[in-house]
Every structure is written in structure tokens, then in C-alpha cells.
Amino acid sequence: MATPSIAERAQDVVEEFALFDDWMGKYEYLIDLGKDVPAIDDSFKTPDYRIHGCQSQVWLRAEEQDGRVYFFADSDALITKGLISLLVRVFTGQPASDIATAQLEFLDKIGLQDHLSATRKNGLAAMVKRMKQYALLFSATVRN
Amino acid sequence: MPTPRTSVAFDVDAVRAAFPALQQTVYDELPLIYLDNAATAQKPRVVLDRMAHYYAVENSNIHRGVHFLSQQATDAYEQARQTVARFINAAHTHEVIFTRGTTEAINLIASSYGKTQVSAGDELVVSALEHHSNLVPWQMLCEEVGATLRIIPIHDDGSLDLDAYRSLLSERTKLVAVNHISNALGTINPIAQIIADAHALEIPVLIDGAQAAPHAKIDVRALDADFYCFSSHKMFGPTGIGVLYGKEAWLNALPPYQGGGDMIEQVSFERSTYDSLPHKFEAGTPHIAGGLGLAAAIDFMESLGHDAIEAHEREVLAYATERIGNIEGVRLIGTAPQKASVVSFLVGDIHPYDAGTILDRLGIAVRTGHHCAQPLMDRLGIPGTVRASFALYNTRNDVDALADGILKVKQLFA
Ligand SMILES: Cc1ncc(COP(=O)(O)O)c(C=O)c1O
Numbered sequence: 001m002a003t004p005s006i007a008e009r010a011q012d013v014v015e016e017f018a019l020f021d022d023w024m025g026k027y028e029y030l031i032d033l034g035k036d037v038p039a040i041d042d043s044f045k046t047p048d049y050r051i052h053g054c055q056s057q058v059w060l061r062a063e064e065q066d067g068r069v070y071f072f073a074d075s076d077a078l079i080t081k082g083l084i085s086l087l088v089r090v091f092t093g094q095p096a097s098d099i100a101t102a103q104l105e106f107l108d109k110i111g112l113q114d115h116l117s118a119t120r121k122n123g124l125a126a127m128v129k130r131m132k133q134y135a136l137l138f139s140a141t142v143r144n
Numbered sequence: 145m146p147t148p149r150t151s152v153a154f155d156v157d158a159v160r161a162a163f164p165a166l167q168q169t170v171y172d173e174l175p176l177i178y179l180d181n182a183a184t185a186q187k188p189r190v191v192l193d194r195m196a197h198y199y200a201v202e203n204s205n206i207h208r209g210v211h212f213l214s215q216q217a218t219d220a221y222e223q224a225r226q227t228v229a230r231f232i233n234a235a236h237t238h239e240v241i242f243t244r245g246t247t248e249a250i251n252l253i254a255s256s257y258g259k260t261q262v263s264a265g266d267e268l269v270v271s272a273l274e275h276h277s278n279l280v281p282w283q284m285l286c287e288e289v290g291a292t293l294r295i296i297p298i299h300d301d302g303s304l305d306l307d308a309y310r311s312l313l314s315e316r317t318k319l320v321a322v323n324h325i326s327n328a329l330g331t332i333n334p335i336a337q338i339i340a341d342a343h344a345l346e347i348p349v350l351i352d353g354a355q356a357a358p359h360a361k362i363d364v365r366a367l368d369a370d371f372y373c374f375s376s377h378k379m380f381g382p383t384g385i386g387v388l389y390g391k392e393a394w395l396n397a398l399p400p401y402q403g404g405g406d407m408i409e410q411v412s413f414e415r416s417t418y419d420s421l422p423h424k425f426e427a428g429t430p431h432i433a434g435g436l437g438l439a440a441a442i443d444f445m446e447s448l449g450h451d452a453i454e455a456h457e458r459e460v461l462a463y464a465t466e467r468i469g470n471i472e473g474v475r476l477i478g479t480a481p482q483k484a485s486v487v488s489f490l491v492g493d494i495h496p497y498d499a500g501t502i503l504d505r506l507g508i509a510v511r512t513g514h515h516c517a518q519p520l521m522d523r524l525g526i527p528g529t530v531r532a533s534f535a536l537y538n539t540r541n542d543v544d545a546l547a548d549g550i551l552k553v554k555q556l557f558a
Contacts, residue, residue, distance in 0.1 A: 028556060
């Protein structure tokens with residue numbers, strides 16, 4: 001079976017969040033997602049893997065295999081961890097070039113956009129940017 | 145001596161009614177519970193009206209016009225300076241320098257005092273409780289001139305270790321710079337003692353009073369402070385203006401901070417001579433409306449009476465300390481015997497950011513994180529705290545809402 005595309009996975013996320021009609025339910029779900037993310041090894045929790053611009057600490061690393069990028073992320077705050085788990089879920093295993101050019105409107109459609117504070121939004125933007133940087137880096141090495 | 149006010153009972157409902165921002169709801173019709181006063185305080189209607197009136201009617205540049213409006217605005221701005229001088233009991237009105245805020249006031253001294261009085265091998269003393277604003281300018285100065293920064297350590301309850309402080313003072317110490325009240329923990333520091341100890345060795349002292357101005361009676365003369373700084377926006381006035389108080393002798397001795405209009409006496413291409421105090425330190429067109437708004441904020445506070453404000457705040461803090469501190473799993477950070485209007489805490493091992501996000505969604509505005517005091521958080525071995533900071537308009541009701549919110553947080557992250 002073909003890997004679902006970024007857009008398809010994003011749509012899945014939007015549909016899952018639509019099942020909750022109040023903010024508490026959405027947050028609870030996000031927090032649960034955060035709890036399920038496998039912690040990344042402490043040896044990767046270094047400044048090199050740290051993403052700045054988030055109020056909590058966030059670490060992200062990536063591996064490339066056959067032109068596809070696999071992400072591993074962690075945070076010391078559960079809501080943040082839930083949010084990055086969404087990004088990882090949508091992006092991981094996708095072709096590097098798709099990640100680099102992906103549009104991410106789904107984040108505005110999960111019904112938390114009013115509640116993601118500006119600082120959090122910046123944090124999210126920083127996470128997406130780092131993921132795209134990894135993708136660009138890998139697509140460059142693949143081409144060479 | 146200002147006449148002591150006969151304390152009328154403090155009517156907190158009437159006080160709240162004076163603040164338009166407190167009347168709003170957030171998210172889905174949730175009443176706003178504003179507990180981020182240490183970051184900035186809300187503004188009473190009288191402050192907003194004063195500023196609007198200036199722009200609508202009195203707007204003109206000051207200290208330079210012959211015309212009616214300019215004279216009027218100059219008078220009002222200088223009147224505001226007098227109000228500030230009275231508020232802090234300065235000996236002279238020209239000891240009040242308007243700045244952009246506490247940060248600029250400290251940078252002014254770091255520049256004007258630092259460049260002339262501090263050199264290689266000298267030491268500056270700050271405390272482990274400082275806001276970055278009262279730390280980074282001194283680090284920059286030390287780097288520039290080759291001086292060393294010495295840090296007064298704290299006890300585990302967040303109070304300063306005064307014995308250690310005294311042992312840091314020496315003939316190499318050129319300045320002590322400490323905060324009056326800690327923004328992160330609410331500790332009220334014994335600054336009168338700190339100043340007296342430094343003065344015994346003829347060391348001048350700068351007090352960062354950013355957190356004290358909205359809460360405590362400030363008397364720079366009784367304290368014998370050499371420099372005292374605060375920000376208007378934390379004391380119900382507008383952003384963009386603040387105060388550097390300096391003893392006349394110091395301000396006369398120090399060189400200007402910035403050059404430009406308004407601070408000069410004579411200018412030629414060869415050289416310029418500087419205007420007298422306070423203008424020497426106020427280059428360029430100042431925040432005129434801000435000065436007037438600040439004066440209105442001071443008048444507002446004084447109309448309530450300092451004693452009444454302090455009594456009300458003490459009661460709310462005592463209630464909050466007990467109510468929040470008694471929630472199972474809550475750990476209060478900062479339990480010094482002398483505290484003002486701040487309850488900093490952690491809820492179990494829930495990240496402060498997670499807790500703050502949920503509280504926010506419940507309409508409760510708190511601050512989370514390191515509160516611009518990263519070295520302090522390192523010292524306490526925590527990533528940060530959730531901080532509820534109270535002002536004169538907060539009530540037991542607000543504390544109850546916070547306590548309920550914390551229970552929700554616990555439930556969500558259980
Ligand atoms: C203790 C203390 N010092 C300095 C500052 C800096 O004040 P401002 O940003 O108004 O210059 C603050 C404000 O956050 C503070 O709480």
C-alpha cells in the first residue's frame with residue numbers, strides 16, 4: 001500500500017480533532033498524543049537539536065532513507081509534545097521534496113488556532129522551519 | 145512630608161470599575177482574571193483620558209516653543225516630574241530623569257556611571273534574584289572595561305544571603321545594583337540595610353524598583369538610594385516611560401547618556417555644552433503623553449492611599465499563599481518572610497507552560513517560564529514557574545478562580 005501523502009495525513013488529523021466539540025476534549029487528545037510520543041534519547045537533547053523560539057524545550061532530529069525523511073522529536077512540555085507529534089506524524093516517511101514544499105493549513109483547522117498563543121505559534125513556526133531545513137538538506141544530498 | 149491620608153475603606157469593586165480592561169471577557173465569554181501584573185498592569189480610565197486629552201487638545205513639543213500650546217505642554221510635563229518627585233520623596237524635582245523604562249534607566253547608569261567610574265579590576269555586585277534588565281547591562285559593562293560581576297547568593301526560600309553580601313563588598317566594589325522586589329518570586333529585599341552596608345564602604349547603590357512602584361511606598365531619601373529606577377507601565381501608567389532617580393551630586397557628576405536635541409545648552413561644530421539637570425539626560429523629544437499618563441497613574445494610586453493598597457494586597461497575597469499552597473501537589477517557589485504580590489509555583493511535575501496554557505484557556509492570565517531571571521531558575525534547579533502576580537484590583541475571587549483552574553490543570557495532565 002502506498003504511503004498516504006502529507007495532505008492525506010493532515011486531513012486525517014483534522015478529522016480526528018473534529019470529533020471533539022470543546023477545547024477541553026481537543027487539549028486532552030493533544031496531551032494524550034504527547035504522552036505517546038517515544039522520548040528521544042538523552043544523547044540527542046543537545047543544543048544542536050534544540051529548537052529555539054519555543055517557550056518549552058523542543059528537540060528534533062531527522063534521518064534520511066531512500067529519499068524519505070524520518071523525524072524524531074521531544075519536548076519537556078506535553079502540549080508542545082502533542083503538537084510536534086502531529087507534525088511528525090504528517091511528515092515522517094515522506095519524500096524530502098514534498099516536505100520542503102508542504103503547505104500546513106491543517107494546523108489552523110484542528111480547532112485550536114484561537115488557543116495557540118502567539119508565542120506557541122512562533123514555536124510551531126520554528127519547528128516547521130527546522131523540519132523543512134532537514135528536508136532541504138536531505139534532498140540536496142540525494143541529488144548529489 | 146505629605147500629609148498621611150485618613151484611610152477610607154478600600155472598595156475593591158469601585159477600584160475594578162475604574163479599569164476598562166478588567167471588564168472584558170476572553171475566549172467564550174470567560175471573565176478575564178488578570179494575574180500577570182508583574183509583567184504589566186492594566187490602566188485606569190483616568191490615565192487613558194489624560195493621554196487622550198493631551199493628544200486631542202494639548203499636543204505640541206515641549207521645552208522649545210514660544211507658543212501657547214508648547215508652554216502648556218511643557219508646564220504639564222514638568223508638573224508630572226514634580227508628581228514623580230513627590231511620589232518617591234526626592235529632594236529635588238530635577239533628580240527625576242524620564243527614561244523609556246527601568247531597562248533604559250539601568251542602561252543609562254551602566255553607560256554614564258560605568259564609563260567614568262568603573263575600570264579593569266573593579267567589581268560590581270548584583271543579586272541572584274535580578275531581572276535580566278539588572279544583570280545584562282552590567283555584564284556588558286564588565287566585558288567592556290574588564291570588571292567582574294559578583295553575585296549575592298540566595299537562601300532556598302528566595303531571600304538574599306546578607307552575610308554573603310557583606311563579604312562580597314570590598315574596596316574594589318564600584319556599585320551595588322539590586323532589586324527592591326523580585327519579579328520572579330516576590331521577595332521584598334532589605335534594601336535599606338543593603339544600602340547602609342554599601343555606604344559604610346562608600347559604595348553607591350542602584351535599586352531596581354520596577355516591582356516595588358505599584359506596591360510599596362518608596363522614599364528614596366529615607367533609603368538614601370543613589371539611583372532608583374522604575375517603569376510606568378507596571379504601576380498603571382502607559383508603556384514607554386519610566387524613571388531614573390539619581391542623587392543630584394551623582395547626576396551632575398556623570399556625563400550625558402545620549403546626545404541630541406533638548407539636552408544641550410550651546411552647540412557649535414567644535415563642541416557642545418550640556419544643559420543642566422534633568423535635561424542633560426533627556427535627549428530628543430520625550431514621551432510627553434506618557435509622562436502625563438504616569439502622573440495620572442500616581443495621582444490615582446495616591447487617591448486610594450498607599451496604606452489601604454498595601455493592606456488590601458497583603459490580604460490577597462496571604463489568602464493566595466494559603467489557598468494555592470494547600471492544593472495537593474503544588475509547590476510554592478519563593479517563600480521568603482517578606483513578600484509582595486507574587487505567588488510563583490509548580491504543579492506536580494507539570495511543565496509551567498502546559499499549566500499556563502490551560503489556565504489561559506480558562507480566562508486566567510498568568511506568566512509562565514523563567515520570568516527574565518534564567519540564572520535564578522538555574523539556581524533553584526527548575527525550568528521556570530507559573531507566576532500569579534496581583535495588583536490592587538485583584539480579589540479573593542481571582543484567587544479562587546486560579547485555584548479552580550489549577551485543579552483543572554491537574555485533572556487534564558493526570
Ligand atoms: C524587577 C524588574 N526589573 C526590570 C524590569 C524591566 O522593566 P522594563 O521592561 O519596563 O524596562 C522588570 C520588568 O519586567 C522587572 O520586573
